[in-house]
Amino acid sequence: MFTAYQRRRAMLPESRDLLESLPSHAAVLDTAGLVVAANASCLTLLNEIDAGDAIGRRFTGYCDRILSPTAAAAVREGLASVLGARTSRYTMDLPCGAAQVPVWRALCVTPLTGGVPGALVSLTDISREKQLEEHILHDAFHDTLTGLFNRALFINRLDQAIRRQKRNPDALYAVLYLDMDRFKLVNKTFGHVTGDRLLMVIANRLQKLLRDVDTLARFGGDEFAILIEDIAGMEETSSMAATVLRELAAPFRLKKQEIFVTCSIGVVLGSAVYEHPDQVLRDADNAMYSSKEHGGDHFTVFDAGMRVLTQRRMEMEMALRQALESGEITVHYQPIVSLRTGEITGVEALARWQRPGQGLIPPVEFIPIAEETGLINELGAMILRQACRRMVALAKASPDAARLTLSVNISGRQFKRPDFVDEVAAILAETGIDPSLVKLELTESVLMDDADEAISTIKRLKSLRLKVVIDDFGTGYSSLSYIQRFPFDSLKVDRSFVGNMNEAEQNMEIVRTIIAMAHKLGLEVVAEGVELDEHRTALSDLRCESAQGFFFSKPVPGEELDALVLRHWRVDTPSGN
Known part of the structure; x- marks a missing residue:
């Protein structure tokens, strides 16, 4: 056997130099x-292992x-695919170091x-890039001024506390919502720099009051929130x-x-109604x-x-039930545009409620009610x-529309x-639409309760030949390793990141990292909330494939969408694309 290796190595003198x-x-x-040749650095690395x-x-x-058993199994499978000519390239980021000193290498x-059989394997140290990714993602979920959670x-x-109490009614929690009183006066009197310093000191003073199990966050401006867990009841909450x-x-x-400030606090004790x-x-x-x-x-x-709003919400629920029966709920469509060509490549379907005598009801008012009541399933x-x-x-009226994709939001309850x-599956069959053109959008929160069950459902959906998209990426507790578990086809960058990307370099870096992560996972990227030409240009430079937002078009009724498509609407692309 070893003689065969010697013969093989003798065939590769120039390969060793390479x-x-x-x-x-x-x-x-x-x-x-089996290893038949390696450069000196690789031999040293393998000898250390x-x-x-x-x-x-x-x-x-x-x-x-x-590597962990899971990662090692993935490498074996990927290597076998290349050696078996089933794929022309396999890549994976490998966590090779100890937990205390992480070392990442790109395989x-x-x-x-x-025509020579075999494969070339390379391992590149990407520890610094991984650290940068972690820093950027950390910043995405922490307040930059105070360092608190956002x-x-x-x-x-x-959300975890709510679900924990559902499982165990004795796992009580409470929320304290704080707003500093007349804080604008501080900024006007002492300036915003002093105001920011004061917010930092306030955050530090609050943090010292809490236990390890409690959570303190800054919601923006002079608003803070405290989540207190494992409490005895209202007496302890009021004392806090x-x-x-x-x-x-x-x-x-x-x-x-010396600066004196006070705050106003709203207190909620968790219960089964939430x-x-x-x-x-x-x-x-x-x-x-x-x-x-x-x-x-x-x-x-x-x-x-x-x-005060309870009665209105009850009235809204009753009106929503009637609206579903009477056809007051309609669908508007927001075009999704290719950033390379400027052409419409698809649309997102959005629910709109035209209530007689009251006009257009914002989705933020009736969608939560639909979710709470279960009407979201019918809707x-x-x-x-x-x-x-x-x-x-x-598609029948215009052959050019035959390949437009349709994106539809799916709630957690659905x-x-x-x-x-x-x-x-029944709706796809009933309407006769090509399933490969349909994209179902799921938010990160939908996946958190039971990841294994979510993966199973996604796979069943994909077996229908439709696509599955992770929506509003960045607003939940996402991580690269977590998202890798789910067989998504594309990713949507949340509008909150897109809308602020030109205001600070940090915001731009967050968007850049999300897009790069998605591409590394083989996912296409759609950016939401594009309202300015600067947003469009920046996203195009970051190689984001598609975007939607008021810069291109607001959501329009079906008739207006037909007109847009039939007249071959498109937007000019930035020069150089």
């Missing part, structure tokens, strides 16, 4: 995956020693050229609120200047404004009596059905229904 010229660790493998001559040894054996496997991460923690008021009422000394973080924050916000009405420096515990199916019919009719996939 290997030594490569800047990365590089090795040549035969069709069995497992002492001894690497030539003639199986490359994946080294992987088994330094790349390609077939040998010139709203997105707080909502994620609150009183402590916060007392601590913040003590003077702050900045540059020999299904979503937005509900808790809504009630906490109402309670906080009640404290403001008391003159500030006060905390108010929310109770049902102060919910979602209706939107998908109407949109599919519209796109089929449009997605978790046992018969959801069957319902989608």
Whole structure:
């Protein structure tokens, strides 16, 4: 056997010179995956992993020693695909170091050229790039001024607390929503620099009051939120609120200047009635404004009596049920535009409610009610059905529209229904739309409860030949390793990142990182909320494939969409694209 290796190595004198010229660790493998040649740096690396001559040894054996079983299995599968000529290239980022000292290397496997069987393996150190990615993603979920968590991460923690209480009613939690009283006066009197410093000191003072299990976040401006977990009840919660008021009422000394501030607090004790973080924050916000009405420096515990909007919401629910029956809910379509050609490549279907006597009801007012009441199932199916019919009719009227994609939002409640996939399949068959043109959009929060079940449902949906998209990326607790688990086809960058990308270099870097991550995972990228030409140009420079937003077109009724498509609407692309 070893004589065969000697003969093989003798055939590669120029290959050894080439290997030594490569800047990365590089090795040549035969069709069995055994090392037949390697440059000096690679031999040193392999010897550090497992002492001894690497030539003639199986490359994946080294992987088994330094990688997790899952990662090692993925490398074996990828290597086999290249050696078996099933794919022309396999890449994977490998965490090779200890947890305390992480070392990342980019693995790349390609077939040998010139008809020679085997593969070339290279390992490039990308630890610095990974650290940069982690820093950028950290910044995406933390407040840059105070270093506290931001709203997105707080909502994620609150969602976990809600679900924990659903499983265990004794796992009580509470939310304190803080708004500093008359803080604008501080900025006007002492300037914004001092105001920012004061916010930092306030954050530090609040942090010292909390336990490790509690969560403090800055929501922006002079608003903070505290999530208290594992509490005994309202007495403990009220005691904490009183402590916060007392601590913040003590003077702050900045540059020999004493500054006095107070705050208003809204308090909500978690209960089984809460299904979503937005509900808790809504009630906490109402309670906080009640404290403001008391003159500030006060905390108010929310109770049902102060919910001024409850009656309106009940009326809204009844009206929504009637609207679904009477056809008041219609579908509007927002074009999705190729940043390379400027042409419409697809549309997103959006629910719109034209209520008689009241005009257009904003989706933010009726979609949450639909989700809370379960009406979202009927509404979602209706939107998908109407949109599919519209796109089929449009394709018949204009051959140019035959390849337009249709994106439809799917709520968590829809997605978790046992018969959801069957319902989608029935609608596809009923309308006759090409399933490959349909894209179902899921938010990150939909995936958090039961990842394995979510993966199973996504795979069943993809078996229908439709596409699955992760929507509003960046607003949840996303990470590269987490997203890798799900078989998505594309990713949508949330409008909050896109809208702020030109205001600071950090925001641009966040968008750049998200797009680069998506491309590395083989995902196409659509940017939401493009309202300015500067947004479009910047996204195009970052090689984002598509975008949507008011810069291109607001959501329009079906008839207006037909007119746009039939007149071959397009937007001019930036020069150089």
